[in-house]
Amino acid sequence: AGTLVGIGLGALSLRYTHAEWVEGRGWYTPNPWIGGGLTLVLLGRLAWRWADGAFSAGAAAAGSQASPLTLGIAAALVLYSLVHVGGLWWRLRQL
Template sequence: MASPIAATAPYWVPALSMLLVARRIRRNFGVQPWRPVRASIRLGFLVLVAAMLCALGAFQPQLAPGLGIGAALGALLGLLALKHTHVAWRDGQRTYTPNPWIGGALTALLVGRIAWRYTHEGFAAAQAPSALTMGMATVLIGYSLVYVVGLMVQMRRLQAPASATQANPSEPPAP
């Protein structure tokens, strides 16, 4: 007899997946506010997932080539995305505008793999991960790691606008 969670998984797993994809799509377009705490938490999570993927590659050597190639491609895409990301001050807040083509391509990769896995393989937990799935996962993780770290560096280098750094002439100087 299947548990209630397993019995309802075909309904809530795709819905949850699409919610996460919708959030990802929203972050690919337009000016985004820089949230350093969120970025730090995301970086910590990505490092943890990357470490787990490295351990998986060590314990399942047949996955190692897919993991390595995926990580290298993801890092290259992250560098390319950083080159085409614009950072600026807007209304007194640091912002960035990501390249929609690179983010859109990675989102299409993610959605395509989720759709393929769901329609052809199902979401059975007992299935062993394939090298293709793990390669695609490391593309996304490698991209995200490089992109988040690169954005952190760019935001630290971003100078405050001249009007915000100048002292108010009507105020007396601080002692």
């Protein structure tokens, strides 16, 4: 689910990213809200888990480090970044 969300957010972000060539160099103005919001969600989730004791020594030994929700959010952030960078690269090559 995180991968689909990341791909969708990356595509949405590309719609709101302005790209142009200025003096022979590619420039772009990204939409700060989508990537920033996704980063804040991941940091908030990690802070929640830290406050809940998931990163303590006893929790690590018990194997409770891997949370499907946290991994899904991280996957969304990674796929968002890959789709955004790939789409931006493609768009600048088309200009």
